[in-house]
Amino acid sequence: MRQNYRLTISYDGTRYHGWEAKQNTDMTIQGKLEQILERMSKEPVKVIGAGRTDAGVHALAMTANVHLDTEAIRKQGTTPSEAGTALRDYLNRYLPDDICVQEAKAVSERFHSRYNAVGKTYRYTCYDAPQKPVFDRKYVYVLEHSPDLEKMRRAAGLLSGTHDFASFCGNPKMKKSTVRTIESIEIARHGARLAFTYRGDGFLYHMVRILTGTLLEIGYGTRSPESIPNILAARQRSQAGFLAPAQGLCLMEVRY
């Protein structure tokens, strides 16, 4: 019998070439998970992620689903009702230290981690003190100057809502719709840490990092908050700001 499982996964993306399995490297999150599950079930396994994070991007709670032969898990010595926990523990036993399955849960055959997702939350973290951050240095982007929060918040308000975000899409050959809805962009300071929290129905390739780069340029005064409508209307990547580095970005949540 086959069973569909939903996985909730945390990872430190520093060492990886992103979520998606690739032919020329085994350093992807999806690849690591599939490798272990294929060894367990002795057949090809496809782990379906809710999205693709770029190289160097982290996740607190990525979700994915996978159809598995339950016999393979039962061999790990459990009743079917405990199979989720057994699957989680099996994966964690073989995963490297920088990837962890927080939860594995038996779900309906029809659950699809990407198609059923209704929203995602990303957080981008900057740091702006002259003293470098020692302990979370791999999870923040260190700024040379302090940006103006009020200006960035004004721009964030203009970015919220349903818009064509083509100017904030890193894929110039994108054929599908570039219309997305941003529910909110919250910008909060905690000491020297500036957290940009983006909630939306979905995000284009590089979108959160380009939004952050654009907001930072507004915070530095090289663009005005009021330039946002023109950037959106242009539908050209060249009109938006720089691509903020991957290491500051973390996928916080996928909503269903």
Place this chain on the structure above:
Amino acid sequence: MRQNYRLTISYDGTRYHGWEAKQNTDMTIQGKLEQILERMSKEPVKVIGAGRTDAGVHALAMTANVHLDTEAIRKQGTTPSEAGTALRDYLNRYLPDDICVQEAKAVSERFHSRYNAVGKTYRYTCYDAPQKPVFDRKYVYVLEHSPDLEKMRRAAGLLSGTHDFASFCGNPKMKKSTVRTIESIEIARHGARLAFTYRGDGFLYHMVRILTGTLLEIGYGTRSPESIPNILAARQRSQAGFLAPAQGLCLMEVRY
């Protein structure tokens, strides 16, 4: 003219062979600081630490002091009153990402970071959920089982006060007094994280890690809290518990 500076330093000890400069490696915190200051001042420099942390141990706020030729700092283009900030920024420019000078401050010629210290605070952090900690995995010790907090707190109460801690000293050839005063040992749970906070007038070689290992054995039930007085009275390392691994330990503060 020479000036004495007090440095407050954070470091991630993972890559280092401890604080103290050694002949056969340049991977020590003291060594890194001296290297940079010698390049700046073109003369031998001695950085005096408040204590020595072991290989792999971290520090949120180690303190040290160093006597420097102020001309060398002034060449960095500052007035004497700004020399502390200039010294901090100069060091941070050349230090690796995992060491950071939080503050450099001109102090009296007579200030000595070790002799003048009146107390230190160390924190040892354990983690006991079945899911591994991904983002702070290098700063915690992952436990297989959950220890009993109440038993450990009872033992912590018996360890507090002024005692001969010879049983908790990792140096079998220690010639000086092994009497120390522990002001308090606080054991707090934050989710899956267990923080042991030790405040005392000073700590012997490996003392905090042996105290933690002993408390954990009590928490696991392999020793009783009431065995503490006997362990102290024995004055033998073999009577105390195991040496908890370095990576869970962090020097939080040095008091003057």
